Amino acid sequence: MSEPSRDHIDWKEHGVKVIPGDRLDTNTPQTPGMNRAAAINFARVGAQKIWAGTVHIHANAKTGAHHHGALESVIYVIKGKARMRWGNHLEFVAEAGPGDFIFVPPYVPHQEINASSDETLECVLVRSDNEAVVVNLDIEPVEKPEQVLWVDPIHKT
Numbered sequence: 001m002s003e004p005s006r007d008h009i010d011w012k013e014h015g016v017k018v019i020p021g022d023r024l025d026t027n028t029p030q031t032p033g034m035n036r037a038a039a040i041n042f043a044r045v046g047a048q049k050i051w052a053g054t055v056h057i058h059a060n061a062k063t064g065a066h067h068h069g070a071l072e073s074v075i076y077v078i079k080g081k082a083r084m085r086w087g088n089h090l091e092f093v094a095e096a097g098p099g100d101f102i103f104v105p106p107y108v109p110h111q112e113i114n115a116s117s118d119e120t121l122e123c124v125l126v127r128s129d130n131e132a133v134v135v136n137l138d139i140e141p142v143e144k145p146e147q148v149l150w151v152d153p154i155h156k157t
Helices: none
Strands: 035-040 051-057 073-079 084-085 092-096 101-104 111-116 120-127
Touching: 035 092, 051 111, 084 101
Parallel strands: none
Antiparallel strands: 035 051, 051 120, 073 101, 073 120, 084 092, 084 111
């Protein structure tokens, strides 16, 4: 695929887009326990390969178990403490705080939990396609999940 001639592109119309934080689209697939709002998707800005938006989970709240099909997801924690559970019975658990990134591979059953009793969990979410896939699951979770600590496969120390 060859690059289009830059001389013939209307960059005002087809260039950078700034989406004000107070104009996100809440008309997105939702999972019980969280509020998603889209900033970047095909309908809003013409994005072909990514979806980005925000997620808010109220204090002491948790989502239902779900996955996002073939999409990869990245969650960046802005404020609060995120507890992630995942697996066929949500048998694994890890926590993330402000400045931490969470990667969720395709088809992984997972649940987001706000680990704080008094603070809203605020995150930025980016997915590998502009399509909004949410498959809510009916899973019986294990009572005590196994904590998993991340080990960097590149910089083992």
